[in-house]
Amino acid sequence: MTERKSVIRNIAEEPWQQYPGHFGSALSKALVAPETTGSQLMDYRISTYQPMAYVERHVHEVQEQVYHILDGEGLMEIGDETRVVRKNDVIFIAPGTWHSIQNSGLGDLTFIVVTTPVTDG
Template sequence: MKPKQDLRLLVEKMANMPWKEYPGHFGGALSKELAGPTTTGSSRVDFRISRYAPMAYVQEHVHKVQEQVYYVLEGEGILTLDDAKHLMRPHDYVYVPPGIRHSFTNTGTDGLVFLVITTPADDEEEMR
């Protein structure tokens, strides 16, 4: 188990947070960590806003222990869960438990903007 990090209160403007293309994300699949390990020291939650350019995607992957919620704000894309494909549009959301293969691709003509909540923040460590 990792040593406990110091948690930090955070009140911030989203514009101040940098966009980042995380590993496994391609073609302009960008995210901002709003609250998580590097911004608040939390090991329990990783909260991001993501914006995928048309055709951008996250490659198919599986989480060992992490649970995720995706909530679409703008645009549309195909979310693949195991072998099922789901068209996601504004106000659609999904809960993805550990062990489900998933990917997300912007299939629209505009940006796909969505929130991602992941817990725990590290896929190697279960919450106690």
Template sequence: MNEVPVGKITGRETRDLINGKSVGSRSISLRITDVLPGALCSPGHVHTECEEVIFILSGQGEIKIGEETFPMKVGDAIHLPTGVPHLIRNTGKETMRMACSFSSNDISRDLKSEEGMNF
């Protein structure tokens, strides 16, 4: 994983381990996302053409899915259906690491911001 380029976005770092570009995947992607303590993964967003599954590897936080907010902790798995807005924040004192899997080989093509979404 250390050989994978790191994407730096405000409050988080991402590593795209599997996707169409990196390994020629036709229909899936896997990303590791590290969210810094107290950081918000903003803006909220929606995937217009794919589903997402998030698995919490370390840390804790909360996720807003549509209008509902849920806690997240180590071992939790969260399913995000296509077209559902979501927003994540780290509520802990350590980095929250998530494995994020998508039913698309290029998640950038169907990502739509939900600028007004907040906790």
């Protein structure tokens, strides 16, 4: 585990990654995470999904999430509802809620995801 310390990070320092369950150029940078800063209570990522990219439908047992759409548009599935999401929309996902996001727009879909606590355990 990385030592816990206060840091300032530049977004260019973190490589883009495609995590398991993410498809079609659904890329993320783990800016604050156990492996990058030693954080234990939150995971903070910026993600960019190219058109047609998505994360598969999934659920977190204990984690809460916030998605903040920075640019583009797509479809957010939350529970039994699917909604268009656009720039400046903020989505709160409670534990136990099945969800997915996909880029159904014409350009890149860029958003922040904050997850707490870090693990679902």
